Amino acid sequence: MQKNTADWHRADIVAALKKKGWTIAALSREVGLSSNTLKTALATPYLKGERIIATAIGVPPEEIWPTRYEHRNFHPVFPKAVNA
Helix, strand or coil: CCCCCCCCCHHHHHHHHHHCCCCHHHHHHHCCCCCCCCHHHHHCCCHHHHHHHHHHHCCCHHHHCHHHHHHHCCCCCCCCCCCC
8 A cells, every 4th residue: 555645735624624614714713823823834834733733634744744744754864983
């Protein structure tokens, strides 16, 4: 089974929220933010907003934005230095 590596489309996120009874503005206000604050997470990385949206939809944020989390969770492995 191949893992989906594409981020959800903005319209898909909004539709998933609507299915759960939310709008972006209403969800923003519910968590004590300005009505437009969570719109930021739809366009650019915004960790707090991503978590709020994902919780409202009922999926992990890594599923909605896999490319963002791929970059966040990248830990390069450097070769060990040899002491001479």
